[in-house]
């Protein structure tokens with residue numbers, strides 16, 4: 001329902017300061033990965049200064065507080081960017097656009113077109129494609145949720161269907177895993193401490209384990225079926241905390257009167 005109201009009805013609220021925060025961080029991460037801005041903290045902080053006042057905050061103190069958080073997030077990003085990552089990974093693409101059509105459903109009855117952009121694509125020592133998604137929110141999925149995180153799973157499926165071929169000389173790389181890099185959330189002491197971001201990794205799908213790879217296709221088929229049948233039933237959960245449509249949602253106490 002959130003998708004329907006936001007994307008189809010275009011009833012979305014104006015971009016929030018949280019989105020502005022995320023956009024700035026994503027743009028700077030892209031500039032560093034693509035070589036447009038050096039991987040130098042003082043240069044990045046100057047860039048941050050030059051755009052920050054364009055973001056809307058409810059109060060000046062909030063803007064100052066969030067700017068400090070943005071600085072800390074940029075420092076974490078830079079440390080992550082220059083550190084040795086597992087399997088000799090190195091960046092081959094940034095803000096990589098893709099557009100693939102997958103067959104989904106029990107008998108492949110749905111053709112599901114997925115268009116999007118991967119924050120970063122890396123190649124590992126085995127020539128596999130590894131997808132990185134930067135997050136700037138205050139919350140993160142649990143360890144158990146990451147194993148089946150739909151966004152990462154769809155990225156990996158898309159890689160298998162050719163989404164990253166253009167970055168690998170036209171060859172089809174196998175997916176090597178995907179991860180969320182939580183720039184606002186410092187790592188645990190065991191994982192390097194607060195100066196590094198929390199990294200949440202999803203393993204690559206096991207080519208032998210059909211049910212595992214079929215789960216993602218089943219998820220896409222369900223989503224496609226809902227869109228086609230126009231069944232936009234609300235599905236409550238922790239995601240409601242950040243939904244702009246709570247007061248218009250029949251599944252929420254705030255929205256009950258609107259529907260009645």
Ligand code: SF4
Pocket residue numbers: 001002234235236237239240243244245246249250251252
């Ligand atoms: S409040 Fe929750 S259930 Fe309702 S539309 Fe938003 S995310 Fe969906």
